[in-house]
Amino acid sequence: WRVYATCRRPEQSTELRALADASEVISVHRLDVADHAAIDQLAADLGGLHLDILINNAGVFTDQQRPFGAFDFNAWEAAFRVNGIAPVKMAEAFLPHLQRGTDKKLVNISSTMASITRGGGGACSYRASKAALNAAMNCLGREFTELGITVYLFHPGWVATDMGTAAAPLSPRQSVADMFQFMEKTRPVAGHNFIDHRGNPLPW
Secondary structure (H helix, E strand, O other), X not given: OOEEEEEOOHHHOHHHHHHHHOOOOEEEEEOOOOOHHHHHHHHHHOOOOOOOEEEEOOOOOOOOOOOOOOOOHHXXXXXXXXXXXXXXXXXXXXXXXXXXXXXXXXXXXXXXHHOOOOOOOOOHHHHHHHHHHHHHHHHHHHHHHHHOOEEEXXXXXXXXXXXXXXXXXXXXXXXXXXXXXHHHHOOOOOXXXXXXXXXXXXXX
């Protein structure tokens, strides 16, 4: 695989840069997905690229355990801009690149907290922003079927990342391996799905 990785501050992303420095197939590009102009610029810089898989992995958790009546709505807007809107903008900007690719897969990292059926209290802005992501990709998944593009919405599990904390039982390596194994053997005909990292369907 040829990997085009993005992050907000490449100079501070020591682990990512170490991977790129040790490999001839990984490049690192500066990108803040909350900046739509920057997304358009990166798409232009990578013009002509044949993109097999676009992975929308960026996410923020802005909830501050504030109760109803004391919500920070600036934090809500930040959550929606990164978690709900940015993946749609990425899909828009990189659609030509995906259409030139072979696999044509649009992958989004969602969460079981987006499930309205399962419900749950607390973390309202995170839940709502991820539910918005699911709704938008459900829509795009139906539209992209005619283009041969499959849209995935993965709950990666509770993963030991900066957001998930070291207490999480699942390593990033295992979660990603499970997701790729599922994508390699399964291509849903509906054009979209909401599943866990092993491919088990999740309730909307």
